[in-house]
Amino acid sequence: MPIPDNSDSVSAAIAACTRVDALITSAGIAGPNATTWEYPFEDWRKIMSVNLDGTWHCLRAAAPRMIEQGYGRVVTIASVAGKEGNPDAPAYSASKAGVISLTKSMGKELATHNISVNCVTPAAAKTRIFDQMSQEFIDFMLAKIPRGRFLEVDEAAALIAWAASEECSFSTGSIFDVSGGRSVY
Numbered sequence: 001m002p003i004p005d006n007s008d009s010v011s012a013a014i015a016a017c018t019r020v021d022a023l024i025t026s027a028g029i030a031g032p033n034a035t036t037w038e039y040p041f042e043d044w045r046k047i048m049s050v051n052l053d054g055t056w057h058c059l060r061a062a063a064p065r066m067i068e069q070g071y072g073r074v075v076t077i078a079s080v081a082g083k084e085g086n087p088d089a090p091a092y093s094a095s096k097a098g099v100i101s102l103t104k105s106m107g108k109e110l111a112t113h114n115i116s117v118n119c120v121t122p123a124a125a126k127t128r129i130f131d132q133m134s135q136e137f138i139d140f141m142l143a144k145i146p147r148g149r150f151l152e153v154d155e156a157a158a159l160i161a162w163a164a165s166e167e168c169s170f171s172t173g174s175i176f177d178v179s180g181g182r183s184v185y
Contacts, residue, residue: 010061019069022164023062025099026077027054029092030132036090044091051095052102059106059117072115075163076103077156080123080183083175088137096121100175107173116172118163123179125151147180 014020031047032040055076066072081089082096100119107117124130124141142150156178162168163176177183 010057014061014065017065020062020065021069021071022073022075023058023066024075024077024160024164025055025058027051028077028079028129030089030129031091033088033134033137034090035088039090047091048095048098051092052098055099056102059102063106063110063115066110066115067113070114072110072113073164073166073168074103074106074110074115074117075160076100076117076119077160078103078119078121078175080121080177080179083121083177083183086141103175104173111172116163116168116170118168118171118174118176120156120160120163120176120178121183122156123151123182125153125156127153145180145182149180151178151180 027050029047029050031043034040059074059076062072062074066074076099078099079092079096081093082098082100085093085097100121103117103119110117123145124138130138142148159176159178163171
């Protein structure tokens with residue numbers, strides 16, 4: 001299965017900007033719910049292409065501009081599934097674990113350039129991604145959140161806004177959790 005290369009369009013978007021002070025990547029498709037051994041390879045590749053490769057293309061395109069500026073804030077959006085793994089969601093979980101590791105690597109690579117690269121790992125929030133999930137899987141996710149409710153988008157947005165701000169000047173390669181107590185490391 002050919003993997004689309006979106007690097008040209010991402011690079012063109014970056015080139016059109018006078019400055020790139022902040023980059024927030026939020027690529028996320030869930031795919032089907034199936035065990036790892038029953039998971040369709042085509043769906044695996046599609047999820048990796050969107051969730052992980054899409055994030056990589058954006059980071060790769062923005063880094064040279066931020067290095068040239070001597071400043072930047074990058075916030076990637078992963079998921080607690082990338083920290084813990086969800087049963088019957090192997091591609092989504094693995095892709096988000098990849099985003100977390102990519103964030104850590106790039107955070108270390110860009111630290112000396114006054115560029116912070118951090119990741120926000122939300123628990124489930126009621127967004128359009130729920131349209132891709134079975135009710136059984138949605139109920140499973142809710143049962144794992146000690147707060148007993150789903151994340152509100154505004155709660156995640158507040159943390160993302162801070163991580164993209166000048167105030168987030170010392171953290172880099174960090175993973176910020178907003179999971180209602182589901183994941184506490």
